[in-house]
Amino acid sequence: MSNEPFVRLQHVSKTFPGVKALDDISFDINTGEVLGLVGENGAGKSTLIKILSGVYSPDPGSNIIINGKQVMNITPKNSLDMGIVVIYQDLSLFPNLTVRENISLSKHIEKNRKTVNWKNIDIVARNVLDQLGVQIDLGVKLGSLSVAKQQLVAIARALVYDAKLIIMDEPTSSLSKGEIDVLFKIIRQLRNRGIGVVFVSHKLEELFIVCDRITVLRDGKHVGTFPVSEVNTEKLISLMVGRSVSFERMAGDKFGEEILRVENISLAGNYENISFSLRKGEILGITGLVGAGRTEMVQALFGLNRPSSGSIYLEGKKISPKNPQEAKEMGIAYIPESRQTEGLILRQNVARNITLPIIREFAKKVKLLDFKELFAVARTWISNLDVRPNYPDMLVSKLSGGNQQKVVLAKWLATKPKVLIIDEPTNGIDVGAKREIHQLLRGLANEGMGIIMVSSELPEILAISDRILVMRQGRIAAEFDGNEATQESIMNYAVPKGKAAGGVI
Amino acid sequence: METLKSNIQNNKQLYMLVIIFLALFILMSILSPSKFLTSNNISSMMFQMSELGVLAIGMSIVILTGGINLALSHSSMLAAIIGTLVMQAMVSAGMNPLLTILAGIIVIIAVSLILGAINGFFIAYVGVLPILVTLGTRSVFEGIGLNITKGSALSGYPPEFNFIGNGVFLGIPFPFLIYVAVIIVSTLLIQRTAWGMSVYMIGGNVKATELSGINTKKVLMGVYIICGILCGIAGVIMASRYSSARTDYGSSYVMQAVTAAVLGGTDINGGEGTIIGTVIGVAILQVISSGLNILGVNRNFVDIIIGAILIAVLTIRFFSNINER
Amino acid sequence: MNVIKRFYRYKESTVATIIVLLVIGLTILNRTFLTFDNWASFLKSNSVLGIAALGTLLVILTGNIDISSSGQIALVTVVIAKFMLAFGGNPFIVFIVGLATGALMGVVNGLLVAKLKIPSIIATLATNTIINGALRWYTNGAWISGLPDEFTRVGDIMFFASSEVENGTINGVPIQILFMVIAAVITFFVLRYTMFGRGIYALGGNADSAQRIGFNNDRLTVMAFTYAGLMYGLAGVVYTTIMKTVDSNAFIGFEMNVIGAVVLGGVSISGGSGSVFGTMLGMLLLSIIKNGLVLTRISTYWQSIVIGIIILFAVSLDIINIKREEKRTIKVDIVKEEV
Structure with a gap:
């Protein structure tokens, strides 16, 4: 191992319109080290990865030195040529091709071959898997493998590229304990061969098992890079969550009777044994790591999946919505996480989006729509929620993220729901607009609505939740009073217990 | 400012279409004043335009949801063939001609509605791609029609049936009046009802529409049923105009209907378009085909031109989209 | 038990089973079915x-569709017929002309889809209309006959024929079947042993990843349509060797059969999965059904009904399976521990 770091980042910044995603980042990635990269959602991890892989170019003034040479312009192609390979969460593999092709095909392309040498494809794949000490049937279609094995195939493919640095984005998110052990063994092996690994994970305990050093990002800034011996989970959590952005707490005080009760609902592969209740005027925050089953669980309330056991009561009456339409008619509203692909019809105007769920209410004489009233209602909501610009016939695609979210909110408030479920309410919205959304939600709760807010952003959860449920691996791991919870206490329950995961070293 | 832009842009496209229509109309009139600009020719254009127009509106509604209906003309004709059988039987039983015609029309519309529902079932409830479903049903409808007709044309209507496709009422071709009625009703349905709004929304984003508590499957089913009914209306007109029904009547209308819809501003991927745009698209195609016909251009050459227009329009849109970005 | 399970992992197995059942049934109904001559x-x-289906297979593997096969084949038959009447019937040159005509049409389709981003269904619908219009305009629907002997003789060549030809029975493998087999073998090799072939699978399986690992998706698309055109060219020539006259209207609606054969062969319409073997089985199934209808004296008008229903059935089953699998996927890894 040489002493020269493989990658040196010096004053790297990246600005998107309205957001500074990376702010003056400087640290090194050494040759052949395993570097953990942690930070909350939006801390800048994925932006950093995309800069290294050449998808984004950094702001002027940023300086990146790879293998001792200053690289002015990283493209996806030369990033690969320099040996930087990213394994994204979706793995970018071909489910319809065999394992051997998934591993070796890129080598054929690199060499600009016109024909396929199956012997070579097989040997290359076999060699790489042998090096990894992994046994996978080379002839089966990738799609029939477990995610863990697909992960290993993706690593094998990276090695075929002569990788010097492999960046793994949440590689363990869908692996079982045993599979994680195998992955760690392989990561150590790579390190021994001088191949560096950047390991991005939410599961902090894992980092201590496999990493040499850990880099913490927060709000686009580099908080620090520490040898694992110098930090522990508690320290990391406090470094990650000590965010500069925190919101003044807006707690509710007057709660009415219970409006929603969930008893022991389960659905295999989605969530297990969930029970909770919600009162009028209350904001129930549900948090946990990505993949903890939060979204799947709240979707059951909106008829998007049907629990195989357990029951749901709305105002004391047992309900089991079959589809969103039924849920809507019962008085349940659900605002999905992905505003642009699931919440809005981007090519339509604001008025049509707002009035879509209640469109039938405007059917008047001989079922024809009263557009005057439709626009009047849309205008009312636009001014109630202060959507800007305030034109009902503006295309929603032209609005900012915050205003788009207000349109989605308006569209569901127009249905006068009893229970409002909102998934990641401020995802990708700037700080000022976030605050506005929080105020709106609190205002709605004060008017007597029951609100369930799913969020990964702890400051948000802490700011407006009256009660907080923490989910972990499909179950409720803890419940907190909103006035008593802290980021650290929540994190302690959200992170899967790592001891079981990686006792073997 | 920004707000008005989208509206103006939509209208701009419509104005452009009207201008193209007028320009072509004037051009043809200048090229052949003695033949094109005669009341005879204009009336014959109105006759011809009607059946294509009704089908094109059906196709537009389907395309608005991002679908397509390749079984369009075969639905019309299968319904017409079955209606013809009923009318034949009633004629030979010596029943009242008006009653016979009424029964025939009801049967044609009812059958085409069922055919539309079959398409709708596979597309909305099973979830098969519209192109595959309608490719399959086209084959089935055609086969059933062939079984009944043995490949020839069926006829034998009461003489009064002739009026629907060939009659003139208050100086206006009767099928054109039907077409106008279809235009008005479908415009109201698509652009002025709650159901019509959800059709646009489904074309824009099915998932988001479903998550807004709209029963998208039911709406899609309705779209194919309405397309079926329009096929039935076109089937009545065609059967009357040609005094017979045969499986392959109108088979070139599928392509022309797609072209008229796309020419009229309907987005082939769904979510955007107007009935009136399609109507102008149909009128443009009619002026082109009648005009070329009068100029002595072979009828088959017109098909070539219509195909070329479709590709040209999509090419122009592709490049103008690039420029916008 | 395990063997059976393994067997049905392949999509082709269902078609193969149906074929075997049909063969048994038809043989019982009519002894002439299972004879060498009939087959x-x-x-x-x-x-x-079969040859046309091999072409459409490549297009469908990329995730596109081609409904212009009928027009392209008809065009090729007219072009080579007119060519032969003008320049004579050297079979070799006729083949070249036929293949080149098809390939040219394929390039046009490919460019419309890949470069102008016109959805393949619309692009090929349009080119099909243009071609058919042009053919009717040019031939006026008339048949073209009087093709040179030098060419038509090719169509009667038999392979493996025994020396005695008994009263009018075929007795040997017609050259057209050989052409189909050769086309299938070549297509198999193209798909299996060229980077173009593997690229098509990669593109159909995951277009973004294909681009990411360095395939040129646009070029692959154009090449797939071109290969399809080549096959339609061959199909047109082979058709002419059978019929010895050319009817430009003979292929109206034929694209339905072609797509049907491909889809029945277990090729996924969304791209990326399917094989030459499956496509040939799909062709075989359609052929047996058509032949069975003839042998059992059911009106040929039933053909399109049966084919249409089988296609609707096959694609529905495919979708239902996909939905069922989607439901079964595990989204959250629930650990069995209690908190």
Whole structure:
């Protein structure tokens, strides 16, 4: 191992319109080290990865030195040529091709071959898997493998590229304990061969098992890079969550009777044994790591999946919505996480989006729509929620993220729901607009609505939740009073217990 | 400012279409004043335009949801063939001609509605791609029609049936009046009802529409049923105009209907378009085909031109989209 | 038990089973079904379908669709017929002309889809209309006959024929079947042993990843349509060797059969999965159904009904399976520990 770091980042910044995603980042990635990269959602991890892989170019003034040479312009192609390979969460593999092709095909392309040498494809794949000490049937279609094995195939493919640095984005998110052990063994092996690994994970305990050093990002800034011996989970959590952005707490005080009760609902592969209740005027925050089953669980309330056991009561009456339409008619509203692909019809105007769920209410004489009233209602909501610009016939695609979210909110408030479920309410919205959304939600709760807010952003959860449920691996791991919870206490329950995961070293 | 832009842009496209229509109309009139600009020719254009127009509106509604209906003309004709059988039987039983015609029309519309529902079932409830479903049903409808007709044309209507496709009422071709009625009703349905709004929304984003508590499957089913009914209306007109029904009547209308819809501003991927745009698209195609016909251009050459227009329009849109970005 | 499970992992297995059942059933109904002559005869007439299906297979593997096969084949038959009447019937040159005509049409389709981003269904619908219009305009619907002997003789060549030809029976493998087999073998090799072939699978399986690992998706698309055109060219020539006259209207609606054969062969319409073997099985199934209808004296008008229903059934089953699998996927890894 040489002493020269493989990658040196010096004053790297990246600005998107309205957001500074990376702010003056400087640290090194050494040759052949395993570097953990942690930070909350939006801390800048994925932006950093995309800069290294050449998808984004950094702001002027940023300086990146790879293998001792200053690289002015990283493209996806030369990033690969320099040996930087990213394994994204979706793995970018071909489910319809065999394992051997998934591993070796890129080598054929690199060499600009016109024909396929199956012997070579097989040997290359076999060699790489042998090096990894992994046994996978080379002839089966990738799609029939477990995610863990697909992960290993993706690593094998990276090695075929002569990788010097492999960046793994949440590689363990869908692996079982045993599979994680195998992955760690392989990561150590790579390190021994001088191949560096950047390991991005939410599961902090894992980092201590496999990493040499850990880099913490927060709000686009580099908080620090520490040898694992110098930090522990508690320290990391406090470094990650000590965010500069925190919101003044807006707690509710007057709660009415219970409006929603969930008893022991389960659905295999989605969530297990969930029970909770919600009162009028209350904001129930549900948090946990990505993949903890939060979204799947709240979707059951909106008829998007049907629990195989357990029951749901709305105002004391047992309900089991079959589809969103039924849920809507019962008085349940659900605002999905992905505003642009699931919440809005981007090519339509604001008025049509707002009035879509209640469109039938405007059917008047001989079922024809009263557009005057439709626009009047849309205008009312636009001014109630202060959507800007305030034109009902503006295309929603032209609005900012915050205003788009207000349109989605308006569209569901127009249905006068009893229970409002909102998934990641401020995802990708700037700080000022976030605050506005929080105020709106609190205002709605004060008017007597029951609100369930799913969020990964702890400051948000802490700011407006009256009660907080923490989910972990499909179950409720803890419940907190909103006035008593802290980021650290929540994190302690959200992170899967790592001891079981990686006792073997 | 920004707000008005989208509206103006939509209208701009419509104005452009009207201008193209007028320009072509004037051009043809200048090229052949003695033949094109005669009341005879204009009336014959109105006759011809009607059946294509009704089908094109059906196709537009389907395309608005991002679908397509390749079984369009075969639905019309299968319904017409079955209606013809009923009318034949009633004629030979010596029943009242008006009653016979009424029964025939009801049967044609009812059958085409069922055919539309079959398409709708596979597309909305099973979830098969519209192109595959309608490719399959086209084959089935055609086969059933062939079984009944043995490949020839069926006829034998009461003489009064002739009026629907060939009659003139208050100086206006009767099928054109039907077409106008279809235009008005479908415009109201698509652009002025709650159901019509959800059709646009489904074309824009099915998932988001479903998550807004709209029963998208039911709406899609309705779209194919309405397309079926329009096929039935076109089937009545065609059967009357040609005094017979045969499986392959109108088979070139599928392509022309797609072209008229796309020419009229309907987005082939769904979510955007107007009935009136399609109507102008149909009128443009009619002026082109009648005009070329009068100029002595072979009828088959017109098909070539219509195909070329479709590709040209999509090419122009592709490049103008690039420029916008 | 395990063997059976393994067997049905392949999509082709279902078609194969149906074929075997049909063969048994038809043999019981009519002894002439399972004879060499019958098979040689119906495979000969369906060789055009088989060759065309190989072309459409490549397009569908990329995730596109091609409904212009009928127009392209018809165009090729007219072009080579007119060519032969003008320049004579050297079979070799006729083949080249036919293949080149098809390939040219394929390039046009490919460019419309890949470069102008016109959805493949619309692009090929448009080119099909243009071609058919042009053919009717040019031929006026008239048949073209009087093709040179030098060419038409090719169509009667038999392989493996025994020396005695008994009273009018075929007795040998018609050259058209051989053409189909050769086309299938070549297509198999193209898909299996060229980077173009593997690229098509990669593109159909995951277009973004294909681009990411360095395939040129646009070029692959154009090449797939071009290869399809080549096959339609061959199909057109082979058709002419069978019929010895050319009717430009003969292929109206034929694209339905072609797509049907491909889809029945277990090729996924969304791209990326399917094989030459499956496509040939799909062709065989359609041919047997058509032949069976003839042998059991059911009106040929039933053909399109049966084919349409089988296609609707096959694609529905495919979708239902996909939905069922989607439901079964595990989204959250629930650990069995209690908190």
